[in-house]
Structures are given as structure tokens and as C-alpha cells.
Amino acid sequence: MKFHGGYIPKVAGRPVSGVEKLRLPGVLSISLLRHGTWYAAVVQDGQRVQCGDALAEASTASGTLALPSPVTGIVRITERNGKNPERLVLEVTDPIVRPGNAERFEPQRLTVDAMQRQLAKGGIWPFFWSSRSHGIPTMTAEEPPRAIIVNCILTEPFRARGKVVLRQERDRIIEGIRFLPRLMQDYGRVEIILADARDRVPQAMYRLLAGDAWVRFHAVPLTYPIENPRILANALRRFDRSLSMDDPLWVIDIQGVAALGSWLGEGIPLHRRTVAVGGPGHPSPKHLSVRIGTPVKSLMHEIPAPERVQVLRGGLLNGTPVDPKIDTVQYDDDAFFFLPKAPEREFLAFLRPGFDRTSFSPCFASRITGASDTHISTSLRGEHRPCIACGRCEEVCPARLMPQILHRLLYRGAIDEAQAAGLPGCVECGLCTYVCPSKIDLQKQFTDAKAEILREQSESEARAL
Amino acid sequence: MKLIARMLENARPRFEGSGKFAAFHPVYQAADNFFFAARDETAYAPFGRDALDVKRYMSLVIVALFPCFAAGVYFFGLRVLFMMLVAYAAGGAVEVLFSTIRKEEINEGFLVTGFIFPLILPPGLPLWMVAAGMIFGVLVGKEVFGGLGRNLFNPALIGRCFLALSYPGAMTKTWLPPAGGFGGNIFANLSLFTPQNVTSATPLVMAKSGHLSSLHQLFVGRVAGSAGETSAVAILVGGAFLLLVGVANWRTVAGVLISFVGLNVLLRSAAPAHAMPVLFNLLSGGLLFGAFFMATDPVTSPVTQWGKWAYGILIGVATILIRTFSVYVEGVMFAILLGNIAAPLIDQTVIRHRSRGYRSDV
Numbered sequence: 068m069k070f071h072g073g074y075i076p077k078v079a080g081r082p083v084s085g086v087e088k089l090r091l092p093g094v095l096s097i098s099l100l101r102h103g104t105w106y107a108a109v110v111q112d113g114q115r116v117q118c119g120d121a122l123a124e125a126s127t128a129s130g131t132l133a134l135p136s137p138v139t140g141i142v143r144i145t146e147r148n149g150k151n152p153e154r155l156v157l158e159v160t161d162p163i164v165r166p167g168n169a170e171r172f173e174p175q176r177l178t179v180d181a182m183q184r185q186l187a188k189g190g191i192w193p194f195f196w197s198s199r200s201h202g203i204p205t206m207t208a209e210e211p212p213r214a215i216i217v218n219c220i221l222t223e224p225f226r227a228r229g230k231v232v233l234r235q236e237r238d239r240i241i242e243g244i245r246f247l248p249r250l251m252q253d254y255g256r257v258e259i260i261l262a263d264a265r266d267r268v269p270q271a272m273y274r275l276l277a278g279d280a281w282v283r284f285h286a287v288p289l290t291y292p293i294e295n296p297r298i299l300a301n302a303l304r305r306f307d308r309s310l311s312m313d314d315p316l317w318v319i320d321i322q323g324v325a326a327l328g329s330w331l332g333e334g335i336p337l338h339r340r341t342v343a344v345g346g347p348g349h350p351s352p353k354h355l356s357v358r359i360g361t362p363v364k365s366l367m368h369e370i371p372a373p374e375r376v377q378v379l380r381g382g383l384l385n386g387t388p389v390d391p392k393i394d395t396v397q398y399d400d401d402a403f404f405f406l407p408k409a410p411e412r413e414f415l416a417f418l419r420p421g422f423d424r425t426s427f428s429p430c431f432a433s434r435i436t437g438a439s440d441t442h443i444s445t446s447l448r449g450e451h452r453p454c455i456a457c458g459r460c461e462e463v464c465p466a467r468l469m470p471q472i473l474h475r476l477l478y479r480g481a482i483d484e485a486q487a488a489g490l491p492g493c494v495e496c497g498l499c500t501y502v503c504p505s506k507i508d509l510q511k512q513f514t515d516a517k518a519e520i521l522r523e524q525s526e527s528e529a530r531a532l
Numbered sequence: 533m534k535l536i537a538r539m540l541e542n543a544r545p546r547f548e549g550s551g552k553f554a555a556f557h558p559v560y561q562a563a564d565n566f567f568f569a570a571r572d573e574t575a576y577a578p579f580g581r582d583a584l585d586v587k588r589y590m591s592l593v594i595v596a597l598f599p600c601f602a603a604g605v606y607f608f609g610l611r612v613l614f615m616m617l618v619a620y621a622a623g624g625a626v627e628v629l630f631s632t633i634r635k636e637e638i639n640e641g642f643l644v645t646g647f648i649f650p651l652i653l654p655p656g657l658p659l660w661m662v663a664a665g666m667i668f669g670v671l672v673g674k675e676v677f678g679g680l681g682r683n684l685f686n687p688a689l690i691g692r693c694f695l696a697l698s699y700p701g702a703m704t705k706t707w708l709p710p711a712g713g714f715g716g717n718i719f720a721n722l723s724l725f726t727p728q729n730v731t732s733a734t735p736l737v738m739a740k741s742g743h744l745s746s747l748h749q750l751f752v753g754r755v756a757g758s759a760g761e762t763s764a765v766a767i768l769v770g771g772a773f774l775l776l777v778g779v780a781n782w783r784t785v786a787g788v789l790i791s792f793v794g795l796n797v798l799l800r801s802a803a804p805a806h807a808m809p810v811l812f813n814l815l816s817g818g819l820l821f822g823a824f825f826m827a828t829d830p831v832t833s834p835v836t837q838w839g840k841w842a843y844g845i846l847i848g849v850a851t852i853l854i855r856t857f858s859v860y861v862e863g864v865m866f867a868i869l870l871g872n873i874a875a876p877l878i879d880q881t882v883i884r885h886r887s888r889g890y891r892s893d894v
Contacts, residue, residue, distance in 0.1 A: 076582070377579065384578045406580050409573050414533040416569035417587040424583035428778035430592055431583060440583065447572040449585025450565055452639060453681030456835040457589070458781060471835045472883055488887050497578040504584045505681075511576040 068260075068302040072465045073290035074498055077425045077433075078224045078383060079441040080405070082345040082352040086235050095138055095157040095360025096395045099123050102193050102203060106134050108152055112144040118164050119336030121188065122155055130183070130206035134398070135190045137338035137359035138162070157360060169334035174245045174279065179211075182249050182331070189330040190337045190398055194323030196296040198316045211252045213314040214307075216299050217244060219261040219321045222291040223382030225345035226402040229261060229321050231354050232341050233268050236325040241272055243328030245279045250317070256281045258303060262289050291384065292496035294320070298465050322401060340400055342366070346383065347441050348376035348405030359398055363391040366403055377445050379404040384497040409446035427459055427502040452505035460499035460509065466492045470499040470509050477516050486520060493517065536567050558631040562638040590640040592779050594647050596770040597825065600760035601651060603753050607710040608655035610719065611727070612759045615650035615662045622663040623649070626670040630679065641680035641831075645670060648825060649688045651760025652818065652865075653695070656706035656730045661699060665691035685872045686832045689865055696865070705732040707756040731756055735816040736861040739808055750815040761821040771824030780828035783837060787844015788823040788851075789814075795852045807856050819851060822864035827871065834875045836882040843878055847871040 099106040106123035110116060121133035122142070139161035146152045170185070183206050186192040197204035197212070204212075219229035233240065247257050257280050261269055264286040276282050285306075287293055296318035304310050319327075322341060329335040338359060344366050345352035351369055367373050379386025380394070386404045413419075421431030425440040433440070460470035468489045476485040493513045500510040540563065547553050547560035564571075565587070574581060604612040627642045649666050669691020674683040696703045709731055734756045735745040749755050753763025761767070774780040793814065799807035807813075814820070827833065827847050834843050847867045854863025 076580075078580070379579055383580050386579065387577065388579065412568040412571060414536075414568060415566075417585065417591050421583065426582050426584040428584055430588065430777040430779065442583065443580045445573045445579055446581075447570050447574050448581050448583055449570050449587065450572065450637065452586045453679070454835075455586060455589070455641075455681050455830050456833070457830045458835060458837055458840070461835075461837055467886075469836055469883065469886065472879070475835075488883060500576075500581075501578045502582045502584075504582070504586050504589050506570075506572075506581065506585065508576045510578075 068285050068287055068306045070288065070290065070293060070298065070302055070465065071467050072463050072498070073292065074427055074463045074502070075222055075289070075291045076224060076383065076427075076443075076501065077439045078347065078443055079439045080225065080346040080349055080352045081439075082225050082228070082343040082354050084228070084231050084234075084354070086231060086341055086354045086356050088356045089358075089361065089365065091138075091159060091162045091358050092361055092365055093159055095140075095159065095358065096362065096393075097122060097134065097137070097155045097157065097360050098395065098397055099134070099153055099155065101125075101134065101398060104132075105151075105153075106132070108144070108155060110142045110155070112142060114142045115160075116140065116142055116157070118161075118338055119169055119189070127203070128200075128205050129192060129203045130187050132187050132192055133190060135188070135336045135338075137336075138164075164335060164338050166334035169330070169336060171334045172246075172331045174249060174331075177246070177249055177331070179249055182246065183207075185331060186327065189326075191323065191327050191330055193399070194319050194326065196318040198297075198300045198318075201297070204315075204317060210315050211250060212255060212317040213252055213310060214256045214258050214303065214316055215247050215251060216258045216260060216296075216303060216316060216318045217247070217321065217324055218294055218296075218299060218318060219259065220287065220289065221294045221320070221382075221401065222289050223294065223384055223402075224291075225343050225352065225404060226294075226382045227322065227341045227343040227354055230266075230268075231343075232321050232325065233261075235341060235356075236322075237268055237271070239325040239328040239332070240321060241275050241328070242332040243324035243326075244272075244276055244282065246327060246331050247319075247324075248280045254281065256283055259284050260287055260293075260299060262286065292465055292494065292498070295465070295494045295496055297494045298496075320401075337398065340396060340398070342396060342400055343402045344405065345402070346379075346405040347443055348407045357396045359396055361396045363389055363394045363396065363403060366396075367391055367405075370405065375408050377406045377408055379406055383443075384501055385495075407444045409444045427463065447506050449504065449506045451507070454505055454507060457504060459502045459504070463498040463502055465496055465498070466494050468492055470513075474507060474509055474512065477512055482516055482519060485516060490516060491520065540564055540567065555632055556628075558636065558638050559628055565637070587640050589779060590644050592777050593644045593774065593825075596774040596777075596779070597644075597647055597651065597760070599766035599770045600763065600821065600825075601647070603763035603766040604651060604655065604759035607753060607762060608708045608759055609711075612650060612655055614659060615653065615655070615657070615759065616647065618659045618662045619649045619666045620646040622666040623670045626667055626675060630675045634679070636679065639680035641674075642670065645674075645687045648760075649691055652688060652692050652758050652821070652826070654703060654706040654708075654757075655759040656708045656727050657695075657702060658706075661695060661702060665695040667691075668694040681831055683831055684876075685869060686826060686829050689826060689869055689872075692865055693869060706730045707732060707734055709756055710754045710762065712754055734861070735812075736855070739812065739816070740861060744809070744812055745816065747811055747815060750812070755816070757816075758818060758821075761818040764815045764820055767820045767824055771820070774824060774828070780824060781830070781833070781837075781840050783840040784828050784833055784844040785823050787841045788819075788827055788848040789844075791845040791848030792819065792823075792852050793848075795849055799852065799856055803856075807852075813852070813855065817855075817862045818864040822847070822851075822868055826864070826868050832872045832875060834878045834882070836879055836886075839875070839878040839882045842882075843871050843875055846874055846878075 106125040108123045116136045118139045120136045123134045140157045140159045143156040144152050264284040300316045326337045342357045380389045424442040425433045547557045623646045631638045669687040673685045673687030673690030677683040751764045796810045850867035851863040
């Protein structure tokens with residue numbers, strides 16, 4: 068498969084391989100917001116729940132989805148607005164996760180409907196991405212996919228590396244892949260994306276999967292944002308000409324498949340995530356196996372001055388700030404990036420050779436020494452300037468767009484022209500914004516404009532009805 | 533460093549709000565920005581950003597221009613430095629005036645314009661003309677369009693074009709003979725007006741009458757010409773640096789040089805009486821300087837990558853055609869200005885072509 072553009076910023080604080088298990092805290096906290104949807108609690112204050120029981124449910128276009136309890140314990144609703152709480156607190160009574168009374172299935176004996184219900188109940192369904200809805204696939208209305216892409220690569224600094232998860236969860240992943248053909252059209256293919264197809268783990272996978280699923284491996288270059296589902300789906304369409312533009316494709320990442328395998332195959336509910344903690348603000352970057360609901364604070368005990376660090380949920384490029392006092396590890400988390408807060412302003416910084424900072428352009432001494440960026444922080448690292456048309460955004464754009472042109476069009480409000488120039492193709496990877504020397508918030512501009520386009524479309528549709 | 537920080541901090545109230553010099557806030561801000569790294573923090577994702585900013589970008593251009601400047605001082609004297617100081621003072625005054633009126637920050641772009649402008653002028657030009665050209669260039673070439681990033685033309689070239697059309701005599705007859713040996717000409721030609729020993733014989737002028745300068749002299753730069761344009765070796769060193777650090781776009785440079793050499797070879801074989809030899813043409817005049825430092829100005833060249841190829845080729849072709857078939861001996865300035873005019877059109881074409889592909893994508 069071929070990819071365009073892309074770039075991985077070389078930043079200090081890359082997590083080491085190998086997964087440490089984090090001690091289970093006595094109290095977990097679950098946010099009822101997942102993928103932009105609020106879930107309504109179906110448990111009461113003081114209720115005892117088993118690991119895997121539904122804590123909250125949401126009726127969406129994708130069907131009724133549930134949030135499973137990651138632990139056996141007692142529910143506490145501490146918020147004053149007890150009816151529609153935003154988060155649930157769980158007091159842990161039993162740290163051990165048992166298969167319990169959950170059903171176990173054989174891939175061959177499972178109907179599509181039963182599988183979909185089970186995935187929705189286990190909180191696994193939202194791990195899928197569909198090229199039809201550009202989000203969670205709708206459960207019944209949607210045509211089954213021609214292929215499911217299993218993505219084993221997360222290149223954004225620093226998300227849980229596929230190889231680490233692959234080593235850790237090999238059997239569950241294989242189990243999960245066995246189930247995927249049930250969701251697809253006949254002769255649907257599982258496309259596995261990884262960095263090195265000759266590695267021993269994929270080799271073993273290939274042997275073990277023979278006969279169960281029609282599997283194809285793709286070795287791809289390690290460049291951000293290869294993990295983006297739209298980038299993967301488009302690349303697969305270009306690679307496999309038998310797929311038409313209308314054929315639905317689904318994407319799921321490797322941790323999702325592992326959770327699917329252990330839920331359907333072993334009856335073990337979704338209860339933990341492998342999370343990468345990294346970035347220049349973390350003294351010992353690593354991978355951690357963490358129970359869902361664990362406070363972000365407990366990932367930070369090694370950091371000497373936590374108030375000088377901005378914690379981002381996700382990687383450097385797409386991460387969003389979290390408040391370590393409140394926030395906890397959620398169902399979809401696989402990384403927390405620890406970005407130091409802006410330091411004191413440097414004196415004549417632009418004249419320094421730059422052994423401690425990196426750039427997309429080879430204009431710092433770090434390019435010679437190969438050093439990574441230890442200097443990166445929440446600072447903008449430059450003043451807002453008008454676009455100087457240097458073209459770096461066009462070079463990195465993975466969607467083959469010309470962000471500098473879109474910026475000019477949107478700057479003068481020509482939203483229709485921007486749409487014609489490819490704006491809806493933006494995958495919001497954040498690279499253009501990252502590399503811009505004029506520090507223009509391109510991604511913000513593009514997301515706003517896309518939202519505006521969607522709003523106008525729905526308005527005109529409403530008028531047409 | 534702490535001293536400067538304290539001075540700036542103490543002066544701050546006077547430049548803000550109802551302070552005495554509040555109107556000159558851009559000046560204060562420029563000083564603050566110059567000495568200290570950015571104050572702003574990221575407001576939107578990505579929350580960490582690339583280390584390159586416009587300040588670094590522009591200062592790399594100045595670093596790359598330094599060999600040309602040094603060669604200019606060596607061959608034509610400290611006069612080149614004075615010309616630069618005058619250019620900075622004149623250009624800076626216009627820039628400050630406009631950012632004060634517009635209440636915008638002073639941009640780093642004028643640092644490059646002020647540095648580059650004297651290097652493309654005849655070194656014997658009276659200093660008042662340098663100031664006049666610079667003021668015209670910054671004013672008409674940049675500020676009336678809205679400042680850095682919005683200008684259509686390269687301000688330095690607009691300034692030079694203005695001088696060439698207003699004072700054709702001075703602009704064609706105030707070349708200085710280059711110096712050689714240890715120490716060069718550093719302390720000669722220090723007159724404020726036109727120095728005594730001016731000449732009108734640049735290699736391209738002499739070539740029209742059949743006398744070709746030696747390639748060795750052209751390569752080193754020991755010929756009469758614009759202050760920073762004569763020494764091919766200095767330009768190549770600076771240009772290579774600029775390409776290496778990724779500030780100049782290699783597509784533009786390659787486009788100019790390939791099309792220039794290609795068409796020159798063709799013309800030389802078709803009409804040897806008109807066209808000069810390829811190497812001579814390449815090394816003389818402002819071609820190399822133009823290709824590496826003027827055409828690569830990102831603001832006035834097309835913003836699309838394919839557009840940069842087309843732009844480079846247009847400039848290369850126009851230069852050789854002007855040099856070979858017109859009364860002008862030098863064509864780089866007009867060729868680049870022509871390229872500037874064509875840049876938006878080139879961009880439109882590329883965008884239209886690329887837009888066709890988007891509809892079929894997911």
C-alpha cells in the first residue's frame with residue numbers, strides 16, 4: 068500500500084517496550100461520555116456490580132450501546148445531580164476478573180445479530196470505524212463491510228505501540244480475528260496492517276489463522292498518520308482495485324481486536340487498556356497495563372513537578388488536555404502524553420544552533436546529531452504570522468490536500484471553494500498545524516469550516532423536507 | 533540577558549494601554565520578540581509545535597546571504613555595508629510607520645529585504661538612491677498589499693526596478709572595478725555619492741561587444757557587477773546552505789537552472805551569434821543570485837509545489853530570452869517580476885487540476 072506525505076516529529080520520551088502492570092487503585096471512576104455520546108446510568112448509588120455488567124447505556128444510531136463495569140464493586144454516584152450523572156465511581160471489592168457468567172462463543176456458531184448484540188453489550192462495538200458513517204458503524208441498517216482492516220500500527224508520538232500490544236496479547240488478537248469474518252460479506256477479507264510482516268508474531272498469526280479467516284498482511288512504512296482509518300481505507304482502495312468507492316470498509320485497531328477476542332472467546336469483559344505514558348515531561352516513559360477507570364494521577368507519581376506538566380489524552384498531535392485531578396483512563400485510551408508547560412522565555416532563541424530541538428525542516432543542529440526534541444512544550448514556539456507560503460503543510464499532508472490554499476480560501480470566507488479544493492478530505496491529523504512556521508491554527512480553522520459545511524447541509528436538507 | 537529582560541519589563545507600561553508611547557507598541561513588541569522567544573502558548577491541538585518559526589526562517593536566509601555580503605565588501609569596499617545600513621534604516625522606517633498605522637506586529641520579512649537590497653544594486657550607487665529605492669520597494673512592493681505574506685511582488689526587486697527605470701544612467705554606469713589581493717578594496721570607494729572610478733563595463737555588457745570575461749574571474753567574482761551578485765562561489769555556498777536547511781525550495785532553483793541551461797544550449801547551437809556560451813551565461817550577471825535567493829522567496833512564488841516548478845521554468849526561459857534577444861543585457865530582474873505576476877495564475881491552474889481528483893476520494 069502506498070501513502071502520501073506524513074511525518075513523525077522526533078520528540079524525547081519514547082516509551083520503552085515491555086508492559087508494566089499498574090496496581091489497581093481502590094476506587095475507579097468512569098466517565099459516561101464516550102465518542103461524543105452521553106450514556107445514561109442504569110445502576111443506582113450503592114448497587115453491587117459484577118465485572119462486565121452494564122453501568123450505563125446509550126441508544127444511538129448504532130443501536131443500544133453499553134459501558135461494561137471494569138471491576139466487581141459498589142457503585143457510588145457522588146454528583147449532586149444524581150439522575151443524570153457525568154461519571155460513576157466504583158469502589159473495588161474484588162480485584163480479580165473472572166469469566167463469570169458471560170457467554171462464550173465459537174466463531175462458527177454465532178449469528179451476526181447475536182454477535183452485534185454481544186459486542187454492543189460488552190462495549191466493544193465503538194472500537195469499529197466504518198467508511199460509511201466515518202465513525203461507529205450503524206448496527207442494522209448498514210451493509211456489511213467488504214473488508215475489515217486490523218491496524219497494528221500507532222505511529223503518533225507516543226501511543227501504545229502495536230508491536231508491544233501484539234507481543235502481549237497475541238492469543239486474544241488471534242481469537243478476535245477469528246470472529247471478524249462473521250461481520251463481513253461473504254468472502255470478506257481481514258487486512259492486517261503492520262510494520263514488518265516477517266516478524267515472528269505475524270508469522271505465527273498467519274499459521275494459526277489459516278482456515279479460519281481470509282487474511283492478508285500489509286507491511287507499511289512507519290509514518291504518522293498511517294493509523295488514521297480514512298487514510299488506511301483510502302490506501303486499501305488504491306491498492307486493491309477490486310474494491311469500489313462505495314464498498315464499505317471497517318477499521319479496528321489491535322487493542323479493540325484483543326478486547327473482542329477475550330470478550331467473545333473467553334467471556335472476559337473489557338476491563339483494561341495498554342497505555343503508553345511518554346513525552347519529555349515523563350521521567351520514565353513506558354507502557355502500562357491499566358484498569359479502566361484508574362485516575363490519570365496514578366500514572367504520574369514519578370513526575371517530580373506535576374504542576375509543570377500538561378497531560379494530553381492521546382498523542383502529541385491529536386491529544387486533548389486532561390485534568391489529572393478528575394480524569395481517569397477510559398475505554399478508548401491508549402496513550403497519555405506529558406508535555407512540559409512553557410518554560411521561561413529563551414534569550415535570542417532563534418540564533419541557537421538547536422541541539423535540543425527538532426523540526427520538519429533540517430534547520431537545527433539536531434539533524435546532524437540525531438537528537439530528539441527535549442525542548443518541546445506548550446509554548447507556541449514562535450509568533451503568529453501571516454502565511455508565508457513555504458509549502459511545508461502541503462509536503463506533510465497525508466490526504467494530498469493543499470492546506471495553504473484552503474487557509475487562504477477560508478481566510479476570505481470562500482467556504483464553497485474550499486470544499487471544492489478538497490476540504491472534506493481533511494483527516495484532521497494535525498500535521499499541517501504542527502509544522503507551520505507562521506503558527507497558524509490550520510486544523511482549528513478546517514474543523515470549524517467542516518462543521519459549518521455539515522450544518523449548512525443539514526439545514527438545506529431540512530428545508531427540502 | 534537579565535539586564536535586557538529587566539529593561540524591556542520596565543519599559544512595558546510606557547508602550548501599553550494609556551502609556552506615553554502606546555502608539556509605538558509595535559516597536560516595543562519587535563524588540564521584545566527579537567530578544568526573547570515567543571510568549572504565546574498553544575490554544576488548539578496540536579498542543580506542542582514544531583521548533584521552526586518565521587524568525588528562525590528569515591535569519592537562516594541572512595546567514596545564507598552572508599558569503600555574498602562578505603564577497604561584496606571584499607571586492608567593492610565597506611561602501612556595501614553603508615548601503616546596507618541605509619537600506620535598513622529606510623526600510624525599517626517604512627515598516628515601523630505602517631505597522632504603527634495598522635496596529636500590527638512588525639514582521640521579520642524586512643530584515644531579509646534590507647539585507648538583500650544593496651546586494652542587487654551597483655555598488656557605486658549614491659546612498660540616497662539606495663534609500664529611495666528601498667522606500668519605494670517596501671512601500672509599493674509590500675505595504676500597500678497589506679504587508680508580509682500578502683505581497684504580490686518581491687519588494688527588493690520592485691525597488692530595484694524603480695531605480696532602473698527612474699535613474700537608468702546611475703543604474704548602468706556606477707559599477708565599480710573589483711579589487712584583488714589581500715585586503716581587497718575594503719577601505720576604497722567610501723564616498724557618500726558616486727565614487728570616482730566607476731565603470732559601465734560589466735561582463736554582460738562587454739560580452740555584447742565580443743569580449744568574454746574569463747570563467748575563473750566570474751566564478752570567484754572578480755568582475756564588475758551588483759554588490760553581492762558577482763561571486764558565483766559565494767552564491768553557491770550560501771545557496772547550498774539554503775537548500776540544505778530546507779528554506780529555499782529546490783524545485784524553484786532546479787526549474788530556473790535547468791530551463792535556463794537547456795534553452796541556452798539550444799539557442800547556442802541554433803544562433804551562435806546571439807547566444808553566449810552556457811557557462812559564461814550561467815556565471816555572469818545575477819542569474820545564480822536570482823535563482824537561489826530572489827526566485828525562492830516563498831511569498832511571491834506560487835504556493836503549490838508543482839507551481840514552483842512551472843514558476844522556475846518560466847523565470848529561466850524568460851531570463852535567457854531577454855538576455856539573448858533584447859536590448860537589455862540582463863534579464864533576471866524582469867524575469868522574476870514576470871514570474872511574480874504569473875504566480876497566482878500558475879497556482880490557479882494547479883489548484884484546478886488537483887481539485888478534479890478530490891471529488892472521487894472518500
